[in-house]
Amino acid sequence: MRALILKALKEERHISGEQLGKRFNISRTAVWKHINELRGKGYEIRSSPRLGYTFIKSTDLLLADEIASCLKTRFMGKRILHHDEVTSTQDVAENLARAGEEQGTVVIAEAQTRGRGRRGRSWVSLPEGGIYLSIILKPELMPSQVVQIPLIAGVAVCKAIRKMTRLEPRIKWSNDILISGKKVAGILAEMSSEFDRVNFVILGIGVNVNTRGSTLAKLTGGIAASLAGKSSECISRVQLVQSLLQEFEKIYIKFLSSGFNSIREEWKTYDGTIGSQVSVVDGGTNISGKAIDIDNDGFLLIKKANGEVKKVISGDISVIKRNCEY
Ligand code: BTN
Numbered sequence: 135m136r137a138l139i140l141k142a143l144k145e146e147r148h149i150s151g152e153q154l155g156k157r158f159n160i161s162r163t164a165v166w167k168h169i170n171e172l173r174g175k176g177y178e179i180r181s182s183p184r185l186g187y188t189f190i191k192s193t194d195l196l197l198a199d200e201i202a203s204c205l206k207t208r209f210m211g212k213r214i215l216h217h218d219e220v221t222s223t224q225d226v227a228e229n230l231a232r233a234g235e236e237q238g239t240v241v242i243a244e245a246q247t248r249g250r251g252r253r254g255r256s257w258v259s260l261p262e263g264g265i266y267l268s269i270i271l272k273p274e275l276m277p278s279q280v281v282q283i284p285l286i287a288g289v290a291v292c293k294a295i296r297k298m299t300r301l302e303p304r305i306k307w308s309n310d311i312l313i314s315g316k317k318v319a320g321i322l323a324e325m326s327s328e329f330d331r332v333n334f335v336i337l338g339i340g341v342n343v344n345t346r347g348s349t350l351a352k353l354t355g356g357i358a359a360s361l362a363g364k365s366s367e368c369i370s371r372v373q374l375v376q377s378l379l380q381e382f383e384k385i386y387i388k389f390l391s392s393g394f395n396s397i398r399e400e401w402k403t404y405d406g407t408i409g410s411q412v413s414v415v416d417g418g419t420n421i422s423g424k425a426i427d428i429d430n431d432g433f434l435l436i437k438k439a440n441g442e443v444k445k446v447i448s449g450d451i452s453v454i455k456r457n458c459e460y
Contacts, residue, residue, distance in 0.1 A: 135160070136168045137199050143172075143179065143189040150186030192372070196242045196265065200372045201379075209238035210269065210383035211375075217243040219261065222250055224324055224338045227268035231326070231334040237272040240379065249340065251320055253450065258353045263344030263362070265371055269382070271335040273390060277327040280335055281447055282394040283386075284309040284321040285401060285432045287337055290382035291319050292404040295341075297381075298374050299365045304406030307425065307434050308448055311341075312406060316359035318342050339378065343371050395430040402428070411455040412436065416446050422454070 139154055151162040151169075158165075169179055169187060176193030192200060198214035205211050213236065220226050220243045227241040243266050249259030259266050271283065288309040295303045295311070295318070303311050303318065311319035322338040342350055347363030361369050388396055402408070405428075413422040414436070423438040433445040 136171060139165065139168045140172060140177070140199070143187060146189075148185040148188050153186065194371055195244065196267075196371055196375055198242075201242075201375050204373075205376050205379060207238075207379055207383045209236075210386070211238065211240045211379040212236075213239045215239070215241050217241070219243060219245045219247060221248040222246050222338075223266050223268035224250065224322065224336050227270050227336045227338075228324070228326075231270045231272075231336060235270050237270060237334075238383075239270045240267055241270075242267040242375070250322065250338075251340075252322055257320060257322075257340050258342075258345075258350060258358065259340065260345060260349065262346065262349070263342075263360070263371065265339070265341040265343055265375055265378075267375065268336050268338045269379075271337055271386070273332055273335060273386075275332055275390075276330065277325065277332055279394075280323060280325050280327070280332060281308075282389065282432045283335060283337060284323045285394065286385045286389045286397050287321045287323075287339065287382060289397060289401050289404060290378060290385050291321065291339060291341065293381045294374060294377040295319070295361065297377050298369055299361055299367070301361060301365050303404065305401070305404045306453065307405070307407040307428065307451060308432070313359065313361070313364045316364070317354075317357055318359055318361055318364065341374065341378075343369050343374060393430075394432050398428065398430060398432075401432075407434070407451065407453065409456070410453045412451045412453055414446055414449045414451040416444075416449050421446065425451070 151165045154165045155162045176195045178190035180188040198216045201214055223241040223243050245261035246259030246266050249257035251257040288305045291311050292303040301313050303313050306312050309321040310317050319341040324336045326333040342360035344362040345360040347360055350358045407425045410425055412425045421444050423436040426437045427435045433447050436444045
């Protein structure tokens with residue numbers, strides 16, 4: 135009922151309680167209760183004796199109906215579960231996937247109490263303007279190919295940010311999204327698999343959208359920044375989620391049908407690593423050298439000072455110097 139009232143308000147702009155009541159066969163008091171609930175969710179609705187209810191502004195809460203209203207996807211986000219606060223959207227999505235939830239379902243939260251990042255790190259998840267979402271995927275891939283999913287998700291995140299802002303995001307291999315050297319988004323893929331098949335993947339994406347830059351800087355030791363902080367404008371989280379899901383669906387379909395190789399060139403247009411002097415810990419050994427390329431499987435190729443080329447599939451790289459020679 136609330137969704138119907140909201141739709142009517144958006145379409146009509148001005149409509150009286152009496153008209154709404156008649157249309158939906160409910161009392162004016164019931165209409166008033168629904169309107170107050172919508173206000174509680176952040177919708178701005180004015181009431182006046184002359185015009186009745188006037189729809190002023192949508193909420194910026196990441197409500198399922200709001201996201202679904204202009205979402206142009208085939209299956210990504212067809213079901214969206216919104217929470218005010220969870221431990222981690224990864225946990226909620228994993229439980230759903232284990233219970234048989236479909237591919238494409240999205241769990242989204244306004245805040246997380248135990249948001250997690252890669253390698254056991256935590257992810258700052260304040261109820262203050264971030265996007266914290268997890269997507270359930272059921273790809274027909276070998277488990278070894280799943281490492282490529284965060285790579286393609288990185289491209290989708292960059293494209294969505296580019297569409298919604300004037301910012302120029304870059305990917306620090308493998309999937310940190312940076313703007314002017316500060317991390318604005320992170321990607322985490324967790325998998326349940328058998329020896330030769332994937333049961334499901336939970337793809338978690340965190341974006342610092344309107345979070346206050348100074349708060350993030352304090353909580354992350356200056357590593358992170360927000361899109362709003364970098365662009366000096368407030369960004370619609372709802373539209374950014376829509377764009378993100380749309381971009382991700384396109385690239386995911388292409389990846390499943392044609393492999394990572396078909397996305398490699400596009401990935402490279404957002405790359406902020408190749409050409410730099412980097413160092414990475416891979417299986418306990420430290421590899422340092424120049425990042426020279428990524429291969430058809432998404433491995434980073436590092437040329438050591440002695441000319442040897444090493445392939446690295448995952449890990450946290452430290453950029454020592456940009457655009458080095460040798
Ligand atoms: C990283 O850069 O280390 C990855 C960060 C991933 C954060 C997102 S926020 C939504 C989802 N839920 C989590 O607990 N983590 C991911």
